[in-house]
Amino acid sequence: MKLLKFISAIAVASFLTLSFSATGVVAHGDEKHDGIELKDAWARARTATAKVGGAYVTVHNMGKEDDRLIGAKSKIAHKTEIHTTKMTDGVMKMIPVSEGVAVKAGKMIMMKPGSYHIMFMGLKEPITKGKTFPVTLVFEKAGEIETTVTVKDAGAMGGMDHGKMKKAN
Amino acid sequence: MNKVFAYAVALFVVFGVAVAALVLTGIIPSADKSGRSGIIVGAPQIGGEFTAINNKGKAVSDKDFQGKMMLIFFGYTFCPDVCPTEMQTFAQVMNELGDDGTSVTPVFITIDPARDTVPVMEEFVQAFHPSIVGLTGSDAQIDQIKKAYRAYGQKDEGDDSEYYLVDHTSFTYLMGTDGKLITVFSYGTTPEEIVKTIKEQI
Numbered sequence: 001m002k003l004l005k006f007i008s009a010i011a012v013a014s015f016l017t018l019s020f021s022a023t024g025v026v027a028h029g030d031e032k033h034d035g036i037e038l039k040d041a042w043a044r045a046r047t048a049t050a051k052v053g054g055a056y057v058t059v060h061n062m063g064k065e066d067d068r069l070i071g072a073k074s075k076i077a078h079k080t081e082i083h084t085t086k087m088t089d090g091v092m093k094m095i096p097v098s099e100g101v102a103v104k105a106g107k108m109i110m111m112k113p114g115s116y117h118i119m120f121m122g123l124k125e126p127i128t129k130g131k132t133f134p135v136t137l138v139f140e141k142a143g144e145i146e147t148t149v150t151v152k153d154a155g156a157m158g159g160m161d162h163g164k165m166k167k168a169n
Numbered sequence: 170m171n172k173v174f175a176y177a178v179a180l181f182v183v184f185g186v187a188v189a190a191l192v193l194t195g196i197i198p199s200a201d202k203s204g205r206s207g208i209i210v211g212a213p214q215i216g217g218e219f220t221a222i223n224n225k226g227k228a229v230s231d232k233d234f235q236g237k238m239m240l241i242f243f244g245y246t247f248c249p250d251v252c253p254t255e256m257q258t259f260a261q262v263m264n265e266l267g268d269d270g271t272s273v274t275p276v277f278i279t280i281d282p283a284r285d286t287v288p289v290m291e292e293f294v295q296a297f298h299p300s301i302v303g304l305t306g307s308d309a310q311i312d313q314i315k316k317a318y319r320a321y322g323q324k325d326e327g328d329d330s331e332y333y334l335v336d337h338t339s340f341t342y343l344m345g346t347d348g349k350l351i352t353v354f355s356y357g358t359t360p361e362e363i364v365k366t367i368k369e370q371i
Contacts, residue, residue, distance in 0.1 A: 044249070044253055045296070046249070047246070047289075047292040047293055049288075049289065049292060050246070050247075051331070051332065052247050052332055053249050054249030083250075085251055090338050090339060090355065090356075091336055091337065091338050092251045092337055092338070092339045093325075093336045094248065094250060094251070094334050095334075113250050113253075113254045114250065114254065114357075117250055119249060120249075121331075122331065122332060153257075154297060155253050155254070155257025155260060155296075155297055156257075157254070157257065
């Protein structure tokens with residue numbers, strides 16, 4: 001009898017462990033973790049020989065605590081960083097955001113062309129249209145959250161295929 | 170004697186005050202401090218002679234583009250954000266122009282000729298629209314074009330040797346069939362607006 005109880009205990013423990021880890025399984029596109037939700041991860045298709053690429057993700061802090069996006073990781077490139085595009089007097093600069101991006105409680109950061117983006121440097125695989133690949137965003141409090149990037153057209157302006165989007169200057 | 174002296178001093182003072190008043194009211198110009206921000210619309214010194222190599226590997230010069238308008242953007246293919254966005258705008262402009270598209274050549278000029286070689290340029294422009302001409306060349310040729318168009322391109326010094334980023338101006342230039350500047354669009358101008366301006370010229 002004792003052995004049976006023991007085996008049952010192990011079985012229950014395993015089941016619980018498995019189900020806890022299962023909650024971390026990737027649901028395509030959307031990821032929630034400690035109040036941080038990631039959605040609409042997308043990238044622009046790059047040429048077959050391109051060495052760098054960019055991706056965009058919408059980050060929504062649905063929790064009660066302010067957080068900060070401090071980095072990114074991926075297996076598709078040697079180096080992955082968060083960059084932004086700044087324009088001063090007509091000159092475009094694309095710079096790594098070393099101090100991170102604040103994502104306050106209740107706020108949303110929508111990465112998009114001309115603004116924040118995940119920069120892949122030293123691509124190990126080509127970023128071709130239709131491909132999907134994982135990328136991890138690193139947060140100060142929430143830690144690492146993985147999401148799946150979908151590759152769109154080379155000149156796509158959004159992850160949701162809005163078609164012609166007017167840019168306000 | 171005293172009176173003369175007194176009158177002379179008075180005259181001197183009055184003269185000094187008068188001059189000061191004239192300077193303050195701007196009638197007499199003071200040292201020029203007018204610093205204008207970089208507005209270059211209509212400036213006659215944009216454009217000019219250049220030689221380059223196009224995306225098919227052919228040597229070209231500014232003369233080869235005359236007879237049609239040119240829509241020019243400076244950038245580099247390692248730029249994942251700004252340059253693809255503008256190339257997409259170019260593609261949309263060409264699509265919207267339809268048959269009128271034969272009156273303008275869209276041109277993408279690299280400010281990073283070291284990495285943007287002919288095959289790289291060909292691959293890049295083909296991803297957006299078959300009519301886009303890519304121009305690269307030697308450092309000297311690209312420097313000449315940059316100077317002619319007052320375009321800025323500066324490699325980010327604090328960066329990796331392989332994946333360095335390049336800061337650059339993001340204006341789009343519309344040149345006339347004679348090679349003279351028609352207008353400059355700032356980054357973010359919609360394809361519709363560019364199409365409208367081009368159609369007005371036809």
